[in-house]
Amino acid sequence: MTQSLASDITTGPNQGDFDYSQKRIDDASSQLQVPLKTIDLSVGFSHSTILNEISLSFPKGTITALVGPTGCGKSTFLRTLNRMNDHVRGFWHKGSVVLDDVNIYDKSVDPLVLRRNVGMVFQRPNPFPMSIKDNVVSGVKAHKLAKRKDLLAIAESQLKEVGLYDAIADRMDDSPFRLSGGQQQLLCLARALAVGPEVLLLDEPTASLDPVSTSSVESLISALVPKLTIVIVTHNLAQARRIAQHAAFFFNGELVEHGLAAQVLEDPEHETTAQFVTGRMG
Numbered sequence: 001m002t003q004s005l006a007s008d009i010t011t012g013p014n015q016g017d018f019d020y021s022q023k024r025i026d027d028a029s030s031q032l033q034v035p036l037k038t039i040d041l042s043v044g045f046s047h048s049t050i051l052n053e054i055s056l057s058f059p060k061g062t063i064t065a066l067v068g069p070t071g072c073g074k075s076t077f078l079r080t081l082n083r084m085n086d087h088v089r090g091f092w093h094k095g096s097v098v099l100d101d102v103n104i105y106d107k108s109v110d111p112l113v114l115r116r117n118v119g120m121v122f123q124r125p126n127p128f129p130m131s132i133k134d135n136v137v138s139g140v141k142a143h144k145l146a147k148r149k150d151l152l153a154i155a156e157s158q159l160k161e162v163g164l165y166d167a168i169a170d171r172m173d174d175s176p177f178r179l180s181g182g183q184q185q186l187l188c189l190a191r192a193l194a195v196g197p198e199v200l201l202l203d204e205p206t207a208s209l210d211p212v213s214t215s216s217v218e219s220l221i222s223a224l225v226p227k228l229t230i231v232i233v234t235h236n237l238a239q240a241r242r243i244a245q246h247a248a249f250f251f252n253g254e255l256v257e258h259g260l261a262a263q264v265l266e267d268p269e270h271e272t273t274a275q276f277v278t279g280r281m282g
């Protein structure tokens, strides 16, 4: 992770009795495997429970697709992974969300630093009302990650990475709102990537896009691994099959099945999953 969430996790009262160098090595290798996981995570709003004891790991450098019928809790789950629900009325959670061995709901964790490490892109592109260039570097500026004189170069290279630069090279100072929906979504991805996240959360990022833009966004997402760990909610099973290595099927707030995408989406263990992936239940 680019910035430690909690500065004091490797210090403790018994440090002298414990081989911390070994522990760090162990931690480092386990981080390589699973930077992000939930443990017995239950989530709800006021008196209702939306998600029930979800334990799910996201292997580093892979894409995990979260699938399931509308209303089963996929977005709520995803938003819980970078504390986007914190200010939603009545929100509560039990259990933990662990990023690099730190529970992200610990008091020591700054949600803004967390969201830099765990970026998010939504179904509808949401460019900010500022120039294309300023959109890309807004997080870079907010977190003071670069000098002012370097911002243009950072914006350009980030736009090149998402494949948008050639189309907008002479419009860096223009409003983003005249871009097509697909271009706006690529811009939002560039903005999320510019701060160097470790994990990227995508909530149906192509649901509002045409097939050509969808294809560009899928290619970009696929190119981001293994550098990034990606969790994508999609109602598009064909998309999950195209891009995800792992898949998790949610139903009525329960995690029914999780594993390799080929297994969960093609040859699931559970009957409910089978009904969903074969289109017998939607």
Ligand SMILES: Nc1ncnc2c1ncn2[C@@H]1O[C@H](COP(=O)(O)OP(=O)(O)O)[C@@H](O)[C@H]1O
Residues within 6 Å of the ligand: 045, 050, 068, 069, 070, 071, 072, 073, 074, 075, 076, 077, 088, 089
């Ligand atoms: N802010 C909220 N307050 C109360 N209930 C909510 C809130 N957000 C979502 N829900 C409920 O949580 C359930 C799961 O919603 P959601 O996570 O959006 O499902 P999905 O993304 O799988 O379609 C739904 O029944 C929805 O009405």
Ligand SMILES: [Mg+2]
Residues within 6 Å of the ligand: 074, 075, 076, 233
């Ligand atoms: Mg949703």
